[in-house]
Amino acid sequence: MTSNDELKERFDFTDPYELAKYIKAIKKTTPVKAYIKGNLSANDLEGLEYYGSPESCVIFAEMDIVKNFLNKHKGQIESHRLEYDRKNSAIPMLDVTRINSRVEPGSFIREGAHIGNNCVIMMGAVINIGANIGDGTMIDMNAVVGARGQLGKNVHLGAGAVIAGVLEPPSKTPVIIEDNVLIGANAVILEGVHIGEGAVIAAGSIVTKDVPAGTVVVGSPARVIKEKDDKTKLKTKLLEDLRGNLD
Numbered sequence: 400m401t402s403n404d405e406l407k408e409r410f411d412f413t414d415p416y417e418l419a420k421y422i423k424a425i426k427k428t429t430p431v432k433a434y435i436k437g438n439l440s441a442n443d444l445e446g447l448e449y450y451g452s453p454e455s456c457v458i459f460a461e462m463d464i465v466k467n468f469l470n471k472h473k474g475q476i477e478s479h480r481l482e483y484d485r486k487n488s489a490i491p492m493l494d495v496t497r498i499n500s501r502v503e504p505g506s507f508i509r510e511g512a513h514i515g516n517n518c519v520i521m522m523g524a525v526i527n528i529g530a531n532i533g534d535g536t537m538i539d540m541n542a543v544v545g546a547r548g549q550l551g552k553n554v555h556l557g558a559g560a561v562i563a564g565v566l567e568p569p570s571k572t573p574v575i576i577e578d579n580v581l582i583g584a585n586a587v588i589l590e591g592v593h594i595g596e597g598a599v600i601a602a603g604s605i606v607t608k609d610v611p612a613g614t615v616v617v618g619s620p621a622r623v624i625k626e627k628d629d630k631t632k633l634k635t636k637l638l639e640d641l642r643g644n645l646d
Contacts, residue, residue, distance in 0.1 A: 412511045412529040413547060413573075415566050421511075427487040429462040433469075437476035490528050506538075515552070527564050533578065547573035550580075557584035557602065565590050577612065586621075599627055 410421040439453040447468070449456045458465060462483065469479060493508040500518035502508070508520065511528035518532055523541040526532065530544045533552035538544060542556045545564020550556065560582050565571045571590045576582070580594050583602030588594065595612030604621040614623045 415547065415571075418511075418529055418546065418566060422489045425489050427489055428491075429483060429486050429488070431458075431460060431462045431465045432482040433458040433460070433465045434480040434482075435476060436478045437472070439472065439475055443472055443475070512544075521558075529573075530562075530564075539584070545574075548576075549573055550576045551578035551596070553579050555581045557582055557586065559585040561587045563588060563590045597627060 411417040412421070434457055435449075436455050439456075441453050444453055444456065444458070447458050447460055447464075449458045451457055458468070460468075465481065469476065490509045490511065493510050493512055493514070495502045495508060495514075498514045498518075499516045500514050500520065502514075502520045503522045505522040506520045506524040506526075508514065508524075508526045509528045512526045512530045512532070514520070514526070514532045515534035515536065517535050519537040520526070520532075521538060521540045521542075524538040524543070526538065526544045527546040527548070529547040531549050532538065532544065533550055533554065535552050536550050536554040536556070538556050539558040539560070541558055542560045542562075544550065544556070544562045546566045548562040548564060550562070554576055556562065556576075562574045562576070565573045574588050574590065575593045576588070577594060577596040577598075579597045580600070581598075582588065582594075582600040583604065585602055586600045586604045586606065588600070588606045592606050592609060594600070594606070594610040595614070597613045598610045599615045600606060600610070600621065601615065601617035603619070604617055605619040606616065606621040608620070610616050610621070611623065613627045615625050615627055616623050
């Protein structure tokens with residue numbers, strides 16, 4: 400059987416058609432954590448991943464395996480409790496221990512996303528498959544980077560902001576955010592928008608068309624109000640102390 404890691408090598412996650420094929424091909428999972436108490440033996444639990452004594456243990460397995468186990472041993476089980484957080488999930492979470500960035504609790508980064516060095520991923524942030532986050536970029540609380548969203552280096556994506564994902568329709572191009580862009584809280588960047596280097600997107604803006612480099616945009620729909628000046632640069636300066644020093 401082909402493993403998930405082997406499947407990943409076959410597909411280009413920047414291509415929506417390839418992403419759809421990957422999601423179709425990958426094995427769907429409903430992982431369960433089962434707390435079991437009863438008159439059980441090690442033989443009853445053979446082949447299962449469990450922790451504790453057979454009489455009082457925690458089992459990790461797929462839902463169908465756990466249900467079959469409970470049904471088979473219902474006469475021996477005194478009590479049980481199941482915990483699960485997904486159903487037929489296609490894409491696992493990224494193993495964040497492999498990346499050189501700060502990832503805070505409660506964030507969700509799906510396998511197939513790329514996180515650069517010295518990034519900051521805050522609580523509640525969501526980064527979908529095919530997204531690319533450049534070095535030194537901060538994804539603030541509850542911000543969303545949809546599928547295939549491309550963020551450059553030293554970008555600040557404000558709290559609650561949304562980078563629209565592009566899987567359907569596949570003809571749409573992904574959002575591209577160049578380096579050193581600041582996007583304010585609760586701003587929304589729609590599919591296909593390209594934001595030039597050093598631009599500033601005001602909080603709450605809805606960006607429906609490309610933004611030139613070094614400009615400030617505001618509103619719904621967002622419009623250019625000025626070139627970025629020294630005063631704006633001071634207001635939007637990033638703090639290096641929030642990044643780095645991870646070694």
